[in-house]
Amino acid sequence: MRFLLSTIGTRGDVQPLVALALELRGLGQEVHLCVPPDFRDWIDGLAIPVTPAGPELRRSADAPSAPPSPEQLRRLARDSVAAQFGTIEEAARGCDVIVAATALQVAARSVAELMGIPYVFAAYCPAVLPSPHHAPPPMPGQPPATVGDDELWARDAARFNAMFGDALGSHRASLGLAPVEDVRGHILTDRPWLAADPVLAPWPGGGDVVQTGAWILPDRRPLPPELVEFLQAGEPPFYFGLGSRMHAPRGLAEAMVESARALGRRVIVSRGWSGLSLAGDAPDCLSIGDVDHRKLFGRVAAVVHHGGAGTTTAAAQAGAPQLVIPQVYDQHYWARQVDRLGIGTGHPPVTPTADSLIGALRQVLHPDVAARARTVAAETRTDGARTAARRLIASDL
Known part of the structure; x- marks a missing residue:
């Protein structure tokens, strides 16, 4: 089998996928990674095929900047979704399964649907996944909650729709795919995986979640x-x-x-x-x-x-x-x-x-x-x- 493992994020988002890729390869499978270009040299050194996705992240971490305006966020979201569709569709050719980590992977499930292959979403933290037992992670600059968790989850879903709904809908329409009413639910699926240790971060209940344990990358380097x-x-x-x-x-x-x-x-x-x-x-x-x-x-x-x-x-x-x-x-x-x-x-x-x-x-x-x-x-x-x-x-x- 051939697997595409894809994420958008920093090393903390990429490294677990590298751990999974090495395990799959050790079990005789083919693996391709789709990750930000910051990590290409590292993954090349592991002899894992990799497709760079999106801009370099390190440049945006060099200095703090003012938060983007709502219009800038919508424009960034539109550009990101467009880039994802092109990059992931190309990287997924010949693959049998797509595994996506982080909820910014807006296009991955649509690409899997277009190709007729399974799609798995993986979270690294229980709080990312909707549950009646906890609130969603707070957004930057968000004031302390004054409403219940159910309302916070509803607002979280509305943010996904407002941010990505139009871009996702237009790309799906151009590919002959049905509209999506709940963008967050579409990304996370009805049966997400939780790549977190059950002692450190147990799933509290609610929904059908597969907890595998954390995806840890063995590091054989000696300390300097x-x-x-x-x-x-x-x-x-x-x-x-x-x-x-x-x-x-x-x-x-x-x-x-x-x-x-x-x-x-x-x-x-x-x-x-x-x-x-x-x-x-x-x-x-x-x-x-x-x-x-x-x-x-x-x-x-x-x-x-x-x-x-x-x-x-x-x-x-x-x-x-x-x-x-x-x-x-x-x-x-x-x-x-x-x-x-x-x-x-x-x-x-x-x-x-x-x-x-x-x-x-x-x-x-x-x-x-x-x-x-x-x-x-x-x-x-x-x-x-x-x-x-x-x-x-x-x-x-």
Whole structure:
């Protein structure tokens, strides 16, 4: 069989699909990836065929900008849907199944319908999928909810229709496909997959959801020598990172260093795409690029991060206490889960300062939190990608 795996997003969106692709290939299947061009060199190095989709994302992460106007958003949505139809249709030729991740994959199901092949939508977080047991992820700039979850889900569906309905409808009409009244439901399907660990992020109920476990990419790279040397030179440090696309508020790196020193800890800062960087060359601080998170997280005192699904899962599997600083979308869900499970805490909904980080890190360093983190680590699963691959091959969709 030949599978097309497609997503629009940052490394946290792409890496799980790479994990699934390697599992499928290891089971004798053919795989093609359709992802943003930022990741082409990496995937080429894994000898997986890849089609670049959309613009480079890193350029848009280099500096913060004003939120787009509603008209600009509609224009971006129209252009994105048009590009998706062309790119995914070309990449899917000869494929037997399309697997799409992230709800911005507006065209993938229509392409599958046009080709007469199965389509699977996969979410990395329960909050993305409608359920009577939780609200949808908050949109940027959205004020605190004053209505019930049912109304919030209805508004969420209306946003999808307003944003993508006309563009999707016109493309489907040009292909001879029937109109779609519920864009979100069309993308997510009646039986979405949930690629999240059932201990860290259990499906709460409502709807027909297939939870496979998180799709974890094995990383066989050793830690860089300078990082190993730093780790060996003293007590376990704090790790600070904001993922590949989160904006680093002015002065955040300095606040991180100050908070760590106040608690007698050294600092590792991951640069990512966020511009998070250290000034000077102090011996108790180290700036790093991309490394194997699970190898590193097992050797730090605490992981301070943005709350992406992949980083949260990696820290949990390493048994590391966590402090989550959520900014957007599902990151707020992961902050709540870390707190609920007792494996760390979420930062208050304010811009982090040295004092706020010190207070939160004191909670995270409590021995009960470390003990709970080790317990949860032993309960998490690492076979999610293989479970998903076997279901796909067996056509258990």
